[in-house]
Amino acid sequence: MSRFTGRTALVTGASRGLGRVVAHALAAEGAAVGVFGRSRDRVEETVAAIEREGGRALALVGDLRVDDDVRDCVARLAEGFGGPDLLAHTAGVLRFGSLPELAEDDWDLLFDTNVKSCFRLARHVVPAMRARGGGAIVHVSSVFAQAANPGAAAYAASKAAMDALTKIMALDHIGEGIRINGVAPGSMRTPMLEATAAEQSPGDPEAMLRAVGALHPLGRLIEPEEVARLVLYLLSDDAASIVGETCVIDGGRLAQIGVAKRV
Numbered sequence: 001m002s003r004f005t006g007r008t009a010l011v012t013g014a015s016r017g018l019g020r021v022v023a024h025a026l027a028a029e030g031a032a033v034g035v036f037g038r039s040r041d042r043v044e045e046t047v048a049a050i051e052r053e054g055g056r057a058l059a060l061v062g063d064l065r066v067d068d069d070v071r072d073c074v075a076r077l078a079e080g081f082g083g084p085d086l087l088a089h090t091a092g093v094l095r096f097g098s099l100p101e102l103a104e105d106d107w108d109l110l111f112d113t114n115v116k117s118c119f120r121l122a123r124h125v126v127p128a129m130r131a132r133g134g135g136a137i138v139h140v141s142s143v144f145a146q147a148a149n150p151g152a153a154a155y156a157a158s159k160a161a162m163d164a165l166t167k168i169m170a171l172d173h174i175g176e177g178i179r180i181n182g183v184a185p186g187s188m189r190t191p192m193l194e195a196t197a198a199e200q201s202p203g204d205p206e207a208m209l210r211a212v213g214a215l216h217p218l219g220r221l222i223e224p225e226e227v228a229r230l231v232l233y234l235l236s237d238d239a240a241s242i243v244g245e246t247c248v249i250d251g252g253r254l255a256q257i258g259v260a261k262r263v
């Protein structure tokens with residue numbers, strides 16, 4: 001029997017990038033997975049790929065900034081598969097700009113998507129977990145919450161707010177059998193980072209990706225599959241004593257002394 005057999009998992013941001021990898025990994029270990037994202041095509045592609053691999057998945061098309069979407073998607077997942085017992089909150093957005101230059105809409109987008117989403121998800125997911133007798137949640141943060149490149153103030157603040165929510169929510173709900181943790185990855189090759197490289201280094205995005213990789217003492221970018229393994233560990237019963245932690249997975253980037261170049 002696999003680690004997540006009989007469990008239902010909701011994965012936000014599962015239409016691409018890290019979330020898609022997490023959704024595949026959970027399904028491969030027996031979970032029935034709710035694949036949440038805005039892009040219907042990409043959500044359905046993820047579901048079809050999981051089903052081709054023999055897993056169980058349900059397409060949940062919605063916007064985390066809309067409370068009715070979150071409520072309806074959680075309800076549809078409960079109807080389809082029961083639960084959820086597990087939540088991997090992977091969806092996120094990134095915008096660059098020092099505060100005077102950042103558009104107010106971008107500030108609002110960052111905080112609505114990265115922070116208020118935790119509130120909306122908690123309101124609908126925690127009651128469902130209580131009804132199942134417990135559960136586990138992982139919030140995907142970033143090393144930028146702890147030491148960011150210049151130009152990422154609002155993104156860094158949104159991820160630091162997420163880390164604070166992880167700690168306090170963990171204390172609020174551990175007595176109900178709901179374990180809440182976070183992960184803080186270094187830079188991963190996903191559509192988010194590829195879009196940044198294409199925008200900031202249009203002539204040679206690959207050169208920029210190599211340079212970003214070299215900022216990590218490990219000497220390369222972090223693979224989404226490596227982060228997914230940490231997410232699954234934290235969601236699993238193996239991590240029963242880990243509560244309220246945001247675990248760094250960054251190839252040594254935060255451990256080093258040095259001034260990172262803006263990426």
Ligand SMILES: NC(=O)c1ccc[n+]([C@@H]2O[C@H](COP(=O)([O-])OP(=O)(O)OC[C@H]3O[C@@H](n4cnc5c(N)ncnc54)[C@H](OP(=O)(O)O)[C@@H]3O)[C@@H](O)[C@H]2O)c1
Nearest residue numbers: 013015016017018037038039063064091092187188190192
């Ligand atoms: N890539 C990195 O280097 C890196 C480093 C550290 C931390 N992170 C964090 O890791 C997480 C995953 O990032 P990624 O690199 O995989 O990003 P990505 O490739 O841009 O994917 C982001 C995902 O979030 C979803 N999403 C965005 N806004 C949404 C909304 N309002 N409602 C529902 N879904 C929404 C997107 O869905 P649609 O496409 O369907 O809209 C997509 O599935 C994020 O929280 C990010 O901040 C990334």
